[in-house]
Structure formats: structure tokens, C-alpha cells
Amino acid sequence: MTRTAGRVVLSRNPKENLELAQKVYDKHVSLGADSPLRLLEDVDWSISGPKIADAKRSNEQAEFHKGEMEKEYAKRDLLLPEVVNALKTSIKLLKASYGGNPKKLTDWGISIDDTPKAKKPKE
Template identity: 65%
Template sequence: MNRTKGRVVLSKNPKDNLDVAQKIYDKHLSLGASSPLNVIEDFSWSDSGPKIAPTLTDHEEAEFHKGEMEKKYANRDAQMPEIIAGVKKSINLLKASFSDNPKKLADWGISVDDSPKEKPTPKKL
């Protein structure tokens, strides 16, 4: 009978890895002193195992907030065209009102750059 060596593929997904870690830890706890994992010298499931559940909670909360963040950005983005249009119209009106002294736009929170524009350098072929 041919036996395969068996290939273990560890996921790159943190949630999947936490789920596997929890299963290993649960099995380790159920076996108690007879668990083969007790021989690991530089790692202790007794120390690290209890960290799995709060880490999973942190992951789930982060994923929830990621979804909430995306909703908030979508709401923001839906309103931005109207607001930007109002800003542009207001700036145009204020520029016309203060045409003799455009620096007064700074009183309205509008940044005014009066430095001369640099001439573009011609591209060399």
C-alpha cells in the first residue's frame, strides 16, 4: 500500500488559522497529560491557548469595523460631489468679491498660493 506523506497547507487567512488553533487547543485540553503536544519545548499551549478566543474576538471586531468603515466612506463619497460643487461656487464668488486682495480668502479657510508658476521644462527626445 502506497502512503502519501501528506501535505499540510496552512491558510494565509487569520480567521482560518485561529479556528485551527482553537481546535488543536481543544483537543490538547481534552487529552490532558496524555497530549502529544506536551513535549513541545519552546511553546506552551497552556500559555498561548487561552489567548486564542480574545484574539478571535479582536479579529471579528476589526472585520466588523472594516465593514462599518466601508459604509461610512460610501456615505461620505455620496455627499462629496454636492459639497465640492458648493465649495467651488463659493470660492469663485469670493474670488470675484475680493479680486483686489485674494489673500482675504484665507479668512474663509481657503488657501491662496500667489507664487508664480514655474514654466514647464521641455521634454528631451
């Protein structure tokens, strides 16, 4: 029977990585001086480990605000059609009112493009 080296599959999900880091850190702390992680030269779990809790809190806040953001976008999307309709109707009236000088619409904050349309190429 051959034995494989085994592949470690690390998630791309930050929350899952933080949960795994917490488990590794907890095991490291429980082993104390016997932890093999003490042999690492470039990683000091006594510094990195306590940062996990802050990272988890920040992730939770980000997820909360993401949900709040989606709720606000949904509210906006309910209101937007009426506002855009009012805007389009108003622009039509203003354009008709200033038919002789449509550039006056810029006084209302409306952009006017008076460049000639490009001709369609002949086939």
C-alpha cells in the same frame, strides 16, 4: 511507492488561523497528559490556548467595524459631491470678491499659492 514529507499550508487569513489554532488547542486539551504538544519548550498551550477566544472576538469586532466603516464611506460618498460643489462655487465667488487681494481668502481657511508657475521646458 515513495512517501513525501508533506507540506503544511498555513493560511495568511487571520480568521482561518484562529479557527485552526482552536482545533489544535481542542485536540491538545482532549488528549490531556498524552498530548505531544506538552513536549514543546517554547510554547505553553495552557497559556496560549485561552487567548484564542479573545483573539477571535477581536477579529469579529474588527470585521464588524470594517463593514460599518464601508457603510459610512458609502454615505459620505453620496453627500460629498454636493458639499464639494458648494465649496468650489463659494471659492469662485470669494475669489471674484477679493480679486484685488486673493490672499484674503486665507481668512476663510483657503490656501493660496501665489508662486509663479514653472515654465515648460523647451523640447
